[in-house]
Amino acid sequence: MLLEKWGPSPFFEQHCRHAVAPARLAVVVLALLHAALPCPARAGEVEVLHFWASGGEAQAVAQLKATLRANGHTWKDFAIADGGGGLAVLMLDSRVRSGNPPTAAQIKGVAIQEWARKGKLSGLDDVAGAERWDALLPRLISDTMKYRGHYVAAPLNVHRVNWLWINADVLRRAGAKVPATWDEFFAAAEAIRRIGVTPVAYGGQSWLDLGTFESVAIGVGGVDFYKKAFLELDPAALASPAMEKTLETFKRLKSYTDQRNMGRDWVAATAMLNRGAAGMLIMGDWAKTEMLAAGKRPGVDILCAPTPGSRDVFSFDIDSIVLFDVSAEKKPAQRDLARAVMGRDFQQAFNLAKGSIPARLDVPLDRFDACARRARQDFQHSAKRGTLLPSLAHGMAQPSHTVAPMWDVVQQFWHQDRMTAREAMARLAGAAGQRPATAPK
Numbered sequence: 001m002l003l004e005k006w007g008p009s010p011f012f013e014q015h016c017r018h019a020v021a022p023a024r025l026a027v028v029v030l031a032l033l034h035a036a037l038p039c040p041a042r043a044g045e046v047e048v049l050h051f052w053a054s055g056g057e058a059q060a061v062a063q064l065k066a067t068l069r070a071n072g073h074t075w076k077d078f079a080i081a082d083g084g085g086g087l088a089v090l091m092l093d094s095r096v097r098s099g100n101p102p103t104a105a106q107i108k109g110v111a112i113q114e115w116a117r118k119g120k121l122s123g124l125d126d127v128a129g130a131e132r133w134d135a136l137l138p139r140l141i142s143d144t145m146k147y148r149g150h151y152v153a154a155p156l157n158v159h160r161v162n163w164l165w166i167n168a169d170v171l172r173r174a175g176a177k178v179p180a181t182w183d184e185f186f187a188a189a190e191a192i193r194r195i196g197v198t199p200v201a202y203g204g205q206s207w208l209d210l211g212t213f214e215s216v217a218i219g220v221g222g223v224d225f226y227k228k229a230f231l232e233l234d235p236a237a238l239a240s241p242a243m244e245k246t247l248e249t250f251k252r253l254k255s256y257t258d259q260r261n262m263g264r265d266w267v268a269a270t271a272m273l274n275r276g277a278a279g280m281l282i283m284g285d286w287a288k289t290e291m292l293a294a295g296k297r298p299g300v301d302i303l304c305a306p307t308p309g310s311r312d313v314f315s316f317d318i319d320s321i322v323l324f325d326v327s328a329e330k331k332p333a334q335r336d337l338a339r340a341v342m343g344r345d346f347q348q349a350f351n352l353a354k355g356s357i358p359a360r361l362d363v364p365l366d367r368f369d370a371c372a373r374r375a376r377q378d379f380q381h382s383a384k385r386g387t388l389l390p391s392l393a394h395g396m397a398q399p400s401h402t403v404a405p406m407w408d409v410v411q412q413f414w415h416q417d418r419m420t421a422r423e424a425m426a427r428l429a430g431a432a433g434q435r436p437a438t439a440p441k
């Protein structure tokens with residue numbers, strides 16, 4: 001199971017302390033500042049659970065902290081540094097169960113509905129109505145933020161998952177072109193290998209395996225196949241020739257990666273691309289934060305293109321904040337947080353730092369790079385064509401208890417050279433059909 005992957009104590013010891021320690025320092029500094037300044041009447045503390053811990057992600061969170069601070073509130077960081085957010089979910093669950101939820105948490109996609117169904121979220125219709133969120137957000141995004149027609153989450157951004165990033169210098173030296181199809185991708189990979197560079201930088205964590213796999217599925221099987229297999233969990237699509245070809249193509253990719261990818265996180269994989277130790281990377285646009293930190297210009301030094309075969313498709317991952325039902329004195333600061341998240345200037349600053357595009361359509365992109373501008377154009381184009389696809393790997397398509405067994409199979413298939421595509425396909429269909437022993441409440 002997804003949550004079992006992150007054993008609480010050793011993992012927490014190793015990964016959380018360093019994230020929480022600077023946060024404590026920040027809280028102390030904020031508390032001192034707070035004590036020195038006259039407090040506005042509604043000042044309060046917001047404790048926010050999130051898993052944005054890499055350098056660039058932390059900068060994006062700093063935008064939110066600054067906005068809150070400008071409103072006179074204090075920010076209490078509850079950062080869990082575990083990349084995909086699995087441990088964060090575990091921690092959150094235990095806080096909510098013990099009746100002590102944080103003020104807010106970074107929760108997204110299908111999980112929003114699950115938390116709302118449990119009756120743990122604070123409704124946001126008052127803020128959303130006053131600030132006209134329905135008019136500011138594309139329908140797809142506002143629908144994702146609602147439970148039974150009522151707002152229960154505030155969107156921060158839209159990430160595109162089906163991106164291929166290419167080191168421009170490596171590509172030039174290899175004499176290859178930006179691939180538009182999987183055949184072209186493997187031709188470019190061969191050319192890069194010939195100049196002595198690892199063709200593909202690969203992050204070897206299970207959620208990253210699944211992210212790559214879903215992008216291959218879109219390019220190999222197409223939009224209808226993706227919808228049938230991953231949204232409808234249609235047994236015929238899960239055991240179809242398109243699925244077999246997807247698995248074969250995914251495995252073929254492995255021969256173009258270095259063999260030391262096991263457990264590598266996305267930050268390290270992006271670093272390989274930045275320094276030219278690898279030529280290409282399949283990753284959502286949060287990778288831009290690490291490109292920028294390394295002084296690389298997305299769209300210039302590191303080129304962006306839709307993953308092969310997915311030119312007219314946009315697979316999305318929307319980050320959002322939910323508010324928990326907290327005591328009355330904490331509510332004003334909590335409402336300000338929701339308001340801040342949807343603020344126009346905030347959405348610009350946050351997304352410039354985060355690598356994503358603003359959820360609000362009226363935020364101008366003149367300060368954004370070419371990849372962000374292309375992302376918005378492709379988002380709008382895909383919305384019209386019906387080719388916006390919720391990402392399976394990022395919790396947009398299925399609940400975690402459905403996805404977890406699927407990503408186990410995908411990960412095993414990647415690592416076990418003897419497992420055939422047919423075998424993996426049968427296991428995947430079985431995994432997708434599994435139901436949790438106890439249905440979520």
Ligand code: BGC
Pocket residue numbers: 051057083084159266286317318319394
């Ligand atoms: C989140 C991003 C995050 C990325 C890497 C994605 O699932 O939506 O906000 O930057 O994972 O941790």
